[in-house]
Amino acid sequence: MTRAFSPDPVAPDVVDDLIELASRAPSAGKTQGWHVIVLEGADEVARYWNITLPAEKRAGFRWQQLLDAPVLMLPLADSSAYVERYAEPDKARTGLGAGADAWPAPYWTIDTSMAVMTLLLAAEDRGLGALFYG
Numbered sequence: 550m551t552r553a554f555s556p557d558p559v560a561p562d563v564v565d566d567l568i569e570l571a572s573r574a575p576s577a578g579k580t581q582g583w584h585v586i587v588l589e590g591a592d593e594v595a596r597y598w599n600i601t602l603p604a605e606k607r608a609g610f611r612w613q614q615l616l617d618a619p620v621l622m623l624p625l626a627d628s629s630a631y632v633e634r635y636a637e638p639d640k641a642r643t644g645l646g647a648g649a650d651a652w653p654a655p656y657w658t659i660d661t662s663m664a665v666m667t668l669l670l671a672a673e674d675r676g677l678g679a680l681f682y683g
Contacts, residue, residue: 550669551678553614556591563675564589564620570671574663578640582630583661585668588621597621615680622668626661 568585576582588597598607598616607616628649636646645651665681672679 550680552612552680554618554678556617556619558589559620559677561589563677564622567668567671567675568622571664571667574660574667576660576663577631577656578634580631580634580656580660581664582627582634582657583664584625584627586623586625588623589619591619594618594621615682618678618680624661624665624668626655626657628655628657631657 564587568587571585572581588594594616602610602616607613610616631652632646632649634640634646635643640646649655669679669681
């Protein structure tokens, strides 16, 4: 995983291609119940870091060049998409449409993770640095 980034911008079509490729990752019931918030440009990226890593904590931050990444992608899992999908006639017999509590495993998290892994691999394949960061 890359922890030192160049601030050079990434073309919007490259970002779109990465997300489109991630949409092909495995997904329970082809639900694809995940979303990505893309932060691009110095202002959006700086706002993210200002909220998540306030200036007073940055001096001691070990990976200063991580803050230079020109694009941040924030994945979000959507459990309601899975409940809705599994309430449809072709999946209703599973009982998983009853609610998120009916699921023995949180496939929305699993599927989002697979999509993120696909994004990371695709970015690396394009010669871009990538990092799963939390």
